Amino acid sequence: MSEKTTYTLPIGPIHPALKEPVAFEFEIEGEKIVGVDLKVGHVHRAIEWIGTQRNPIQIIYLAERICGICNICHPLAFSRAVENIANIEVPERAEYIRTIMAELERIHSHILWAGVAAHEIGFDTVLHLSWAVREKVLDLIEYLTGNRITKAVFTIGGVRRDITKDQYPTINKALNYYKENLGVLVNTFLDDKTIQMRSKNCGILTEEDALKLCAVGPTTRASGIKKDVRVDQAYCAYGDLDIKVMTPDIVTGEVNGDVYDRIVVRLLEVEQSVDLIEQCLDKLPSGDLVAEPKIPKLLATLKKTEGEGIGRAEAPRGEVIHYVKLDGKNEAPYTWKVRAPTYNNLLAWIPMLMGEQIADIPIVAASTDPCMSCTNRVTVIRNNKKEILDNEELHRLSIEKTRRFAR
Amino acid sequence: MKNLSSEEIVQYFNDKFKEKIKDARIEKRSAGSKKKEFFNIWFKIDKSIFKEAINHLCEIQFPHFAVISGNDIGENIELVYHFSVYYGVRLKEISINISVEVPKSNLKIESICDIIPGALISEREIQEMLGVTVEGIPDNRRIFLIGNIPEGVYPWRKDEKGPQKLVRDMYE
Amino acid sequence: MTKESLKTFKKSLWVFHMNTGSCNGCDIEIVAALTPRYDIERFGMMLVGTPRHADVLLVTGPVMKNMEDKVKRVYEQVPDPKAVIVVGNCGATGGVFHESYSVAGPLDKIIPVDVYVPGCPPRPEAIIYGVAKVWLKLEEMEGKK
Structure with missing residues (x-):
């Protein structure tokens, strides 16, 4: 068993919507979120x-x-x-x-x-x-x-x-x-x-x-x-x-x-x-x-x-x-x-998302009704190889989790 | 502590800080058919008691922190901290606005994040928008002005450090 | 649009929606166009999650300086033949944000635009009409090949 490492998972900001658009950077351990960082300001309109x-x-x-x-x-x-x-x-x-x-x-x-x-x-x-x-x-x-x-x-x-x-x-x-x-x-x-x-x-x-x-x-x-x-x-x-x-x-x-x-x-x-x-x-x-x-x-x-x-x-x-x-x-x-x-409400996301799974990101982020849509493009760094997860992929993960429950 | 009226809150601050409270103003407004009243309190305080004043405010009730506004008034920069107390009680909420002046020669203010963690975003904002250094801020990265807005341009400033030169003429 | 031109539709149109600094007003009208009252999907038009699957790039909002390179990159990722629609006044002219220090310009200063849908925000009907216009344009481009 090799030692546990965490991965960084940036989300956003290609689809920021409002005054407060956000990019997330998650640190994940397997499926679990152990660290959250926010980046806003991509479409600061002054x-x-x-x-x-x-x-x-x-x-x-x-x-x-x-x-x-x-x-x-x-x-x-x-x-x-x-x-x-x-x-x-x-x-x-x-x-x-x-x-x-x-x-x-x-x-x-x-x-x-x-x-x-x-x-x-x-x-x-x-x-x-x-x-x-x-x-x-x-x-x-x-x-x-x-x-x-x-x-x-x-x-x-x-x-x-x-x-x-x-x-x-x-x-x-x-x-x-x-x-x-x-x-x-x-x-x-x-x-x-x-x-x-x-x-x-x-x-x-x-x-x-x-x-x-x-x-x-x-x-x-x-x-x-x-x-x-x-x-x-x-x-x-x-x-x-x-x-x-x-x-x-x-x-x-x-x-x-x-x-x-x-x-x-x-x-x-x-x-x-x-x-x-x-x-x-x-x-x-x-x-x-x-x-x-x-x-x-x-x-x-x-x-x-x-x-x-x-x-x-x-x-x-x-x-x-x-x-x-x-x-x-x-x-x-x-x-x-x-x-x-x-x-x-931005800061409130951090305690909300800690400990949740990747598939929960969309619904938890949406639950504060943010004036933005940002979970649009995700890069997962696994074993130093970048895999691009887009909005659809993240959405698919979320749907799969629902299906697992529905069974 | 029992619920204080707006006059009592001003008294409560005056008793503790005496002449360090430079100005205290109670703004009374009413609305609707029944003309129900609400109050905004405006304090102007000396920079030396800033942190103490915030602590003193927290003893009334843990306040709801709204935001920090900033005015560039020539030699000084005025920061206005907007709070409210007694939320949750029907028509009893009082807005408390605490303003403090910081000279441009020494643009420094203490962080209040250790008392009210929710102030972080606003403190990061005044750092980049006005060039104020917030001492003891847990995270001093920029927040809204990323990427193509150069460092050293402070959009809320009225002096030569303002953003005027960044405006592109779209209709040339 | 005439009846004859409707017959010539060869494929369904897939649209990638990108927001470069809009206020969400246009964006919610675009979603409204997808939902039962307007139901744009019955014409075979749908929103897709990646520009590489799209025929049309639909942009809302004035282009912010931070989004300038991103919108160019997305435009390059859309396969040919492609077309660009700009929805809303701000994307077309800069709108109320024209004086801002962080606006790079209206969209047509950054990438070529085929169809402008004016309005603040335009009604869903106007958005559907805009997409239909672009369809005709794409067919013309196909025909010239």
Whole structure:
């Protein structure tokens, strides 16, 4: 028997997607992961720096393009930061419409994620099932805002589009569709034996680690930490609504912090979002849509404003925080700092992946819902000979593991 | 320790550090129909008490660390550490922002990774974005600026070390 | 596309999707094109996991300086005859990121591009139309051999 050696297994980054693309370097002992290193920054787009060349209204559209999936929360956090600096009071009706938009985004993002997670364990039927269910909310978003993905409804001090009474029937129809059809998805995910075998006790993040590594969103809530900006802070209309933090023990009675728990939390949140939208529609107050409709006047005010502020919002993936500093001389902000949720969840991957098998990498990495797709190309160094494992190969390993369980 | 109000938190810091807290500002905002309130606290502190202040904050509750922002304000670089405490309690969360100025002649700040391990990525980011040396950082490699962005260019800087010269004109 | 041209399809198109710095907006619309509502696979088009199996390279996002050499390498790995589609405004022109210090340029400054699908993000229908356009172009290239 020769002595044990570890191998290095780099993954990525040929397919990085977002502000935070990642390449992994795993140290493996046989099939077991004993070391994890992260490399991010392959597609650093310098958005914060571009922002300091543009005026706040232009930045709203830039902020939407930080992430194509969470393109409500970034403009929302940025608007809130600027409103806090300039003491702009957002009209109540706008606050409610903002909330409705944010919750629609959460529905679409969580169902999108559910499909991706199913794909990662080779359950493509569920990928197609969940994406078919998801199309309905995209139709609703298109009906309300005019576009499926980038919604462009935000502006500083309010929103750009109203929700009128004659739109209610269509909205209610879509919400009822979710009430009827979510059950199928939830049952598929929570009761399917194969999904349970792949996700239970896999990729565990303990409560202590989640706290110390400052994880956010469903990732931290699945580990039992009650942290949700919507509950913790009165922003938009959330202060008026009946809302509680979703933790996995509501369904399962216990908190394990594994992949299964993260699935539970997200599915619970979809149901919660439908409920929140209904509450908002019930209570929708009348009034203006925007505090200052004349954009040149708004920009002139902001140009003279000096100060710094933060804006926070709960994105589908966790807390988003924007820091803005206006210097009172230029239209463009002096500093703009964006913190997206995956930024804080990156470090949480390390304890999750330690001790797991190579075939578990895709589902564990996907379980934090990273804004990126990076497990795309893998080089395995075995006996100093390089073998290239691509995305398909890694995906195949993952599927094989599912099949072994299914037998 | 019982839950402190925002005024009490400012008092709690002032009692311990006296004049080393250069400025403390409570920002009160409200939202929604019911006008429920929330608070942001802004501290400006002296660099000498920076690490102590973070430790002092941890005694309230283990804070959620969000990120570090950086402002290039001429002679100095201002770092703003964003934290929040009392999360998980309905509408009781308080954001605490601690800003500390570091002179460009001696760009050094202590690492807080030993207290809050989750600060690592943000500390690596300020090292490469502003050229600040974080003393005692467990991993000092670059993180976002890899490959084709040369060393010695700090994108958040407003002086000659900024990234302006790297911009390619696409429409020539 | 006319009916006559549809008859001339000889093989199914395999597409390799590469992201060179996109915001994910275009990428999720590409996946949406694969799923039941749009179901691009019924036309025989599918996404593959490696450029060596692909006929078409589909690129989203402005090209970052770090991705410049990688996109060139991927382009070289796609066997001939090949075609390139760029999906989204940023890949076509630089879009909102045109002033960035880490953008190398729109895709056509780096590799030749055959079809541009504009939009931010383009709808799945537009993406399918773009792939169908490229199909015609590939057939033309085959015919000239």
